[in-house]
Amino acid sequence: MISVEEARTRILKHITSLPTISVPLSEAIGLVLARDVIAQENIPPFANSAMDGFALKSQDSRPHEGKPARLRIIGEVAAGYVAQQVVIPGTALRIMTGAPVPEGADTVIQVELTQSVSSSEPRTQEAQVDILSEVAPGNNIRLAGEDMQRGQTVLTAGTEIGPWEIGILATLGWATVPVIRRARVAILGTGDEIIDVDQPLQPGKIRNSNSYLIEAAVRRAGAEPIRLGVARDTLASLHEKFLQAVTCDLIITSGGVSVGDFDLVKQVLTEEGQMEFWRINMRPGKPVAFGHIGSVPLIGLPGNPVSTAVTFELFARPVIRKMQGQQRIIKPQAPVIVEQGIPDRASRRHYVRAHVEWQQGQLVAHPTGNQGSHIMTSLRNANALVIVPENGESIPPGGTAMAIMLDWPEVELAQ
Amino acid sequence: MISVEEARTRILKHITSLPTISVPLSEAIGLVLARDVIAQENIPPFANSAMDGFALKSQDSRPHEGKPARLRIIGEVAAGYVAQQVVIPGTALRIMTGAPVPEGADTVIQVELTQSVSSSEPRTQEAQVDILSEVAPGNNIRLAGEDMQRGQTVLTAGTEIGPWEIGILATLGWATVPVIRRARVAILGTGDEIIDVDQPLQPGKIRNSNSYLIEAAVRRAGAEPIRLGVARDTLASLHEKFLQAVTCDLIITSGGVSVGDFDLVKQVLTEEGQMEFWRINMRPGKPVAFGHIGSVPLIGLPGNPVSTAVTFELFARPVIRKMQGQQRIIKPQAPVIVEQGIPDRASRRHYVRAHVEWQQGQLVAHPTGNQGSHIMTSLRNANALVIVPENGESIPPGGTAMAIMLDWPEVELAQ
Numbered sequence: 017m018i019s020v021e022e023a024r025t026r027i028l029k030h031i032t033s034l035p036t037i038s039v040p041l042s043e044a045i046g047l048v049l050a051r052d053v054i055a056q057e058n059i060p061p062f063a064n065s066a067m068d069g070f071a072l073k074s075q076d077s078r079p080h081e082g083k084p085a086r087l088r089i090i091g092e093v094a095a096g097y098v099a100q101q102v103v104i105p106g107t108a109l110r111i112m113t114g115a116p117v118p119e120g121a122d123t124v125i126q127v128e129l130t131q132s133v134s135s136s137e138p139r140t141q142e143a144q145v146d147i148l149s150e151v152a153p154g155n156n157i158r159l160a161g162e163d164m165q166r167g168q169t170v171l172t173a174g175t176e177i178g179p180w181e182i183g184i185l186a187t188l189g190w191a192t193v194p195v196i197r198r199a200r201v202a203i204l205g206t207g208d209e210i211i212d213v214d215q216p217l218q219p220g221k222i223r224n225s226n227s228y229l230i231e232a233a234v235r236r237a238g239a240e241p242i243r244l245g246v247a248r249d250t251l252a253s254l255h256e257k258f259l260q261a262v263t264c265d266l267i268i269t270s271g272g273v274s275v276g277d278f279d280l281v282k283q284v285l286t287e288e289g290q291m292e293f294w295r296i297n298m299r300p301g302k303p304v305a306f307g308h309i310g311s312v313p314l315i316g317l318p319g320n321p322v323s324t325a326v327t328f329e330l331f332a333r334p335v336i337r338k339m340q341g342q343q344r345i346i347k348p349q350a351p352v353i354v355e356q357g358i359p360d361r362a363s364r365r366h367y368v369r370a371h372v373e374w375q376q377g378q379l380v381a382h383p384t385g386n387q388g389s390h391i392m393t394s395l396r397n398a399n400a401l402v403i404v405p406e407n408g409e410s411i412p413p414g415g416t417a418m419a420i421m422l423d424w425p426e427v428e429l430a431q
Numbered sequence: 432m433i434s435v436e437e438a439r440t441r442i443l444k445h446i447t448s449l450p451t452i453s454v455p456l457s458e459a460i461g462l463v464l465a466r467d468v469i470a471q472e473n474i475p476p477f478a479n480s481a482m483d484g485f486a487l488k489s490q491d492s493r494p495h496e497g498k499p500a501r502l503r504i505i506g507e508v509a510a511g512y513v514a515q516q517v518v519i520p521g522t523a524l525r526i527m528t529g530a531p532v533p534e535g536a537d538t539v540i541q542v543e544l545t546q547s548v549s550s551s552e553p554r555t556q557e558a559q560v561d562i563l564s565e566v567a568p569g570n571n572i573r574l575a576g577e578d579m580q581r582g583q584t585v586l587t588a589g590t591e592i593g594p595w596e597i598g599i600l601a602t603l604g605w606a607t608v609p610v611i612r613r614a615r616v617a618i619l620g621t622g623d624e625i626i627d628v629d630q631p632l633q634p635g636k637i638r639n640s641n642s643y644l645i646e647a648a649v650r651r652a653g654a655e656p657i658r659l660g661v662a663r664d665t666l667a668s669l670h671e672k673f674l675q676a677v678t679c680d681l682i683i684t685s686g687g688v689s690v691g692d693f694d695l696v697k698q699v700l701t702e703e704g705q706m707e708f709w710r711i712n713m714r715p716g717k718p719v720a721f722g723h724i725g726s727v728p729l730i731g732l733p734g735n736p737v738s739t740a741v742t743f744e745l746f747a748r749p750v751i752r753k754m755q756g757q758q759r760i761i762k763p764q765a766p767v768i769v770e771q772g773i774p775d776r777a778s779r780r781h782y783v784r785a786h787v788e789w790q791q792g793q794l795v796a797h798p799t800g801n802q803g804s805h806i807m808t809s810l811r812n813a814n815a816l817v818i819v820p821e822n823g824e825s826i827p828p829g830g831t832a833m834a835i836m837l838d839w840p841e842v843e844l845a846q
Contacts, residue, residue, distance in 0.1 A: 031708035041628060042658075045647045060805065061632050068689070094664070096623030098635045113626050113689070113734070116635050163806045170808065179651055180740055183644030187637070187736070187807050191629035200747070208511030209529050213456060214606035217476050220513045220531050222602070229598030232460045236594055244456075249509070274483075274528070319528070321602070325595055374763070390481070390601050391578045392474070393585065395595035398842075425814075425838045 017297045020330060020365065026292075027306050027331060028345075028429075030313055031338045035264060036063065037197040042290050044177045045194035046238050049340035053171040053420055055188055063093075063117045068157045070108040070130060070145060071121035074153040086133060089143040093118060100398055108145055117157055124156035125149065134135040164188070177291040196341030199239040203230045205246040206254075206281045207319065208273040212246075212311035225392065226259035226270035226324045230317075233328050234268070247281070254284040262312050265339060268332055271319030274303035281316070289314060297406055299364045300389035301327040320389040326401065337426065344426040349403075349418045354379040357413035358404055369398035370421055381419055399423050432712045434652035435745060435780065441707075442721050442746060443844075445728055446758045449680060452612040458601055459592045461653050465757035468586040470603055474575035478532045478708040479510075481571045485523040485545060485560060486536035492820035501548060503518035504558040508533060523560055532572055539571035542565065581602070589758055612754030614654040617643045617676035618659040621696045622685040622734060623667075627661075636644040640807065641685035641739045645732075648743050649683070662696070669699040677727050680754060683747055686734030691717035696731070704729060712821055714779045715804035716742040735804040741816065743781050744837060754839065759841040764818075764833045767796040773819055780821040787834055796834055814838050 017376050025419060036050035044384075071093075087108040093099040095114030103109055104122035111117070111124060125147060133136055133144040164170050170188065177193065185193055189363035191406030205227040213223055227243050234241035236341045242255065242264060261267045272281025273293055282305070285291040291307030291314070315332050317324045329347070337345040352372050360366050370381040384394045401420040404411060411417050433441075451465035463522035463696070480486065491500055504522040508514040510529030518535035526532070526539060534804055540562060546591075579585050585603065586596060592608065599610055620642040628638055642658050642826045649656035657679060662672045676682045687696025688708055700706045701760040706722030706729070720731030728748050744762070752760040767787050775781055785796040796817050799809045816835040819826060826832050 041643055042646060045650055057632060058660075059807070062635070066805070095625065096625070096664075114622070114637070158803070158805055162801075162803070163808055164623065171811065179644050179647035179743075180813065182647040183736055183740060183810060184642040184807045186628045186640035186643040189628060189630070189632075189638055191627075207529070208509065210511070212606075213601045213604060215604070217472055217604070220477070220511050222475065222529070223604055225598040225601035228456055228601040229594050231457060232594035232597040235460055321598055325598060328594075351792075368547065377766075386577075388573070388577070390475070390573055392599045393578055395598060398595065414561050423840045 017295045017364070019297050022295050023294055023304060023328055024305070024331060024334065027315070027335060028338060030308070031335050032039050033341045034197050034199060034230070034339050036194050038192045038194055041182060041191055041193055044193040044195055045179065045182060047177055047198070049171055049173055049175045049177060050194040050196050050341065051173050052169050053185065053188065053190065055164040055166055055168045055170050057188070058166050059164040059187055060158055060160055060162060063160050065111045065113055065115050066158050067124060067126040068112050069124050069126040069156065069417065070147075071103055071111045071118050071124050072108040072147070073103060073105060073121060074123040074151055074155070076105060076108070077125060077147045077149070077151045079150070081103060081268055084131070084146040086144055086146050089145055089299060099239065100146055110149075114378065120212070123151050123152045125151045126156060128404050133204045148273050157371045174341065197337045199265040199336050200242060200266040201234045201239050201336065202242050202244050202267045203227050203234065204244045204257050204261060204267065206249070206269060207246065208249045210246045225321050226317075226319070229321065229325055230268055230270065230328060230431070233325075233333070237333050238340060239336045249280050251280060251284060258284070258288060258309055262309050264312060265315040266335060267312055268317060269330075270315065270317045270324045273305040273316040273318065277313060277429070285309075285314070287317065299366045302364065304331065322369075322389045322394055325395055329401070329420070334429070342426065344428050346426055346429050347420050348424050348427045350421050351416050352379040352402060352419040353414060353416055354383070354402060354411050355414060356383070357415055358383060358402065358411040358417070360404045360408075360410045363406060363408055366404035367401040368404060369394045370400050370402045370419065371397045372400040372421065379419070381417070413417045432490070432710045432779070434712050438709055438711050438721070439746060439749065441731070442750060443753060444564045445723070446750050446753045449612050449614060449754050451609050453607045453609055454597060456597060456606055459600070459608040459610055460594065460597060461692065462592055462613070464586055464590045464592060465586050465609040465611050466585050466588050466766045468600065468605065470579040470581055470583045471583050472603070473581050474579040474602055475573055475575055478530050478575050479573050480526045480532060480539045480542040480614045481528065481573050482539060483527050484539050484541040484571065485562075486518055486526045486533050486539050487523040487533055487562070488518060488520060488536060489538040489566055489570070491520060491523070492538070492540060492562045492564070492566045494565070499546070499561040499563050501559055502657060504560055523562075524685050537568045537774055538566050540566045541571060565758050567607055576695065589756065591757065598763065607812050614751050614754045615648045615657060615679040616654050616678040617657050617659050617674050617682045618642050618753065619659045619676060619682065619684045621664070621684060622661065623664045625661045637819055640736050641732075644736065644740055645683055645685065645743060648740075648748070648784045649751065652748050653755060654751045654774055663694050666695060666699060669695060673699070673703060673724055677724050681750060682724065682729040682739065683743075684729065685739045687733040688720040688733065698736045700724075700729070706731070712779050717779065719746065724781055737784075737804045737809055740810055744816070744835070749844070757841065759843050761820060762835050762837055763839050763842045765794055765836050767794040767815070767817060767834040768829060768831055769798070769817060769826050770829060772830055773817065773826040773832070774796060775819045775825045778821060780818035782816040782835070783819060785815050785816040785817045785834065787789070787836065794834070796832070
């Protein structure tokens with residue numbers, strides 16, 4: 017038997033990034049930047065006002081003989097426009113947030129610190145404003161290049177593009193973005209006992225849950241799933257499905273990789289590819305296979321649905337993330353308190369499905385019940401896998417164990 | 432000014448779940464179950480073998496006069512088939528994992544605990560097998576209904592459908608699933624200074640980052656974004672855009688909701704809808720509006736891109752999640768250590784963008800630099816918002832503060 021870590025290392029050694037493609041900005045979310053993003057312009061492109069108020073010369077804001085400075089309003093400028101007027105001594109220009117600072121002004125005072133002057137003869141007097149506070153040069157002015165400078169590396173290759181990165185790319189004018197493309201993942205179920213989801217049960221048959229679970233998990237990993245259906249336990253059927261599968265970036269099969277007599281999948285995989293069939297020191301999920309059909313990597317997950325679910329998380333998800341250019345490929349672990357303990361007599365490392373939540377500043381784990389590898393309900397409400405080590409010791413009530421946190425963001429694989 | 436909590440409460444009070452629709456199982460991921468799922472069948476539907484091995488009567492496994500029991504192999508049954516043979520005393524049926532337990536057998540022994548018997552005269556002797564270990568009744572048998580029983584409520588309405596729930600639904604034959612449908616969210620930018628992402632900069636203009644950032648954030652929240660472009664600062668333009676927007680479930684605008692003279696958005700919103708214009712005790716993001724155009728809720732976010740980003744997270748995202756039937760609608764908070772401290776002299780509550788990571792078992796926060804509300808680079812590498820309370824006290828170096836963890840899963844709003 018090999019350890020989970022050994023299996024994962026062996027698999028990941030064969031996985032490299034997919035090629036770079038260019039996508040419209042709106043389609044880049046969740047993908048990884050393939051190249052550094054270097055600003056071609058200063059952002060902001062021009063000095064602009066941070067407030068609604070008046071642009072003026074700072075020396076004009078000083079009170080005069082104990083009274084507020086009174087300035088002549090020479091016009092106004094809104095965001096999106098450029099003032100034609102020049103602010104000369106004794107004048108001010110009404111300015112809105114985001115508008116470029118007009119020539120001649122070196123500061124902006126917010127409207128709340130001013131008072132309009134009503135004129136007794138509106139037709140002959142020009143509008144005036146009283147400046148109620150002295151302001152220093154540069155007040156309320158956002159300088160050109162204050163955010164990003166021309167030539168600055170703003171985002172680096174390898175960055176996952178989230179909504180906030182999209183905002184930065186839009187600001188810089190990147191209408192299309194170079195990214196590592198999504199993986200296309202073929203999903204193949206095996207077994208004569210499998211019928212499709214919309215079929216009524218017949219004697220001896222069960223429904224195809226693995227293919228749908230894997231399809232959803234692939235989608236959640238950000239890749240594009242292609243469900244190829246179920247290969248029947250005949251050579252012809254398997255060969256035909258594999259012909260389709262090799263047009264993808266990754267093949268995931270479920271079932272057919274353990275020791276039984278009728279595991280034709282194993283036979284075909286051995287003939288058509290270079291495969292290794294492992295027994296991994298883990299429960300659920302001992303039989304896992306890995307290899308290639310031609311140049312396409314293939315991960316063979318066990319047939320038991322809970323084993324499929326757990327081995328996907330431990331092996332397939334990191335493969336997909338690595339293919340898609342991510343640095344952070346595995347889920348983090350955290351120490352959790354298992355209130356009821358876990359009496360465990362298995363010799364293989366046990367990944368116990370559990371619901372973990374914060375209680376008074378600590379992470380507390382509640383296993384989901386019957387942990388049999390065919391018990392789908394053990395997957396309900398499970399956001400973590402509590403690890404019971406392979407030395408055969410149980411976790412006492414109130415004891416601490418490490419848990420894989422399935423809905424926290426990924427972290428880098430420790431080297 | 433009103434607090435963030437007050438604004439959020441007022442908004443959410445108006446928000447209810449969207450209607451239920453039926454979707455194919457493959458399209459259900461990330462959506463919320465609209466009805467309880469009750470098993471219509473026992474799962475497993477039939478008692479089946481957990482191992483590859485032999486089905487037999489348990490009393491036939493006892494050694495006989497010191498030698499292993501030797502049984503006559505009467506046939507074999509693979510997963511997906513039903514044995515025609517009956518296991519009578521002295522006989523065993525070869526059985527594969529998942530195959531139904533044949534009539535007459537009450538236990539299964541794994542193949543590793545048996546030994547085939549080679550016959551000297553293969554044509555006349557029937558195949559035989561030696562049973563090397565005594566096994567109790569029920570060994571290696573998965574009972575019918577052991578996972579789910581007919582009539583059992585397996586998943587409850589309100590459950591978010593992840594890959595593992597998809598597996599359970601597939602097992603139960605739910606080819607289509609009743610879910611709360613996705614929200615259609617109209618996105619409208621405002622401002623004459625805004626040009627589109629693929630345009631070269633012109634004097635006084637900046638690019639439309641808000642609409643792309645909001646679009647990506649809406650998509651990440653699981654809703655369907657509809658970008659309506661930028662409404663120019665004219666009544667006609669705004670009216671025309673709102674006509675389109677009211678066909679959606681939610682409208683999000685950016686810009687135009689603060690005190691300035693040229694904020695026609697405010698004028699139109701007041702005329703066409705019932706709107707409230709708030710000043711929220713927060714930085715960035717003080718001016719936020721909320722109301723309805725007809726029956727469609729509208730959230731008016733500030734124009735500054737960082738303010739847009741942060742107010743989306745605090746106000747719009749919980750609205751979308753609540754509309755889509757989620758119970759867990761807000762991001763969790765956790766205590767973080769701010770190594771360098773945050774010297775803060777603002778009177779409004781400050782949401783400092785920071786990168787938080789685990790260091791030796793503690794969460795440590797590193798603010799992202801210049802926190803100006805127009806500084807897009809303050810959004811880089813930010814996975815948390817460190818909260819500096821509104822009492823004006825700073826956070827000393829090494830001090831602890833609460834942080835909103837932006838990439839952890841949501842939690843319920845405390846009542």
